[in-house]
Amino acid sequence: MKDFYKMRSAKMGELFNEIAYSYEKWRLSYPSELYEEIFSFGGEFQTALEIGIGTGKATAPFLEEGVEVTAIEPSAGMLNVAEKKFKSFPNFHRSEEHTSE
Numbered sequence: 001m002k003d004f005y006k007m008r009s010a011k012m013g014e015l016f017n018e019i020a021y022s023y024e025k026w027r028l029s030y031p032s033e034l035y036e037e038i039f040s041f042g043g044e045f046q047t048a049l050e051i052g053i054g055t056g057k058a059t060a061p062f063l064e065e066g067v068e069v070t071a072i073e074p075s076a077g078m079l080n081v082a083e084k085k086f087k088s089f090p091n092f093h094r095s096e097e098h099t100s101e
Contacts, residue, residue: 016054020077024055024085035061056082063089070095 016023039045045067050059053071055078062069063086072095073079079094086092 016075017077020055020075020081023078024057024081027055027057030058032061039065053082054078056085059086059092063092066091069093 045062045065047068047070048062049070049072050062051072053059053073054075056071059069059071059082068091070093071079071082073082083092083094
C-alpha cells in the first residue's frame with residue numbers, strides 16, 4: 001500500500017506541473033474576510049512559512065502586509081507561477097528544499 005501512495009503522489013505532482021497556469025487562472029481566490037479574520041487573531045505577523053504554496057492563491061495579502069513569506073512547494077510548475085507572480089515583492093522567498101520537477 002505504501003508504494004501505491006508514493007506512485008499516486010508522483011502522478012499528482014506531474015499533473016500539477018502540467019496544469020499550473022490553468023490552475024492559477026481558474027482556481028477561485030479566498031475572500032478578503034478570511035484574511036481579516038486571520039490578521040485579527042494573529043496580531044502582527046512578521047514571518048510566515050507557507051507549505052504547499054501552489055500558485056500563491058493565499059499569499060498576496062500576507063506579502064502586502066509586509067510579512068516575510070518563505071514558500072515550499074513540491075511542484076516546480078506551481079512554484080514557477082508563484083515566483084513570477086510575486087517577483088516584485090522583496091519579502092517573498094522560496095525554500096531551496098524543492099523536491100520535484
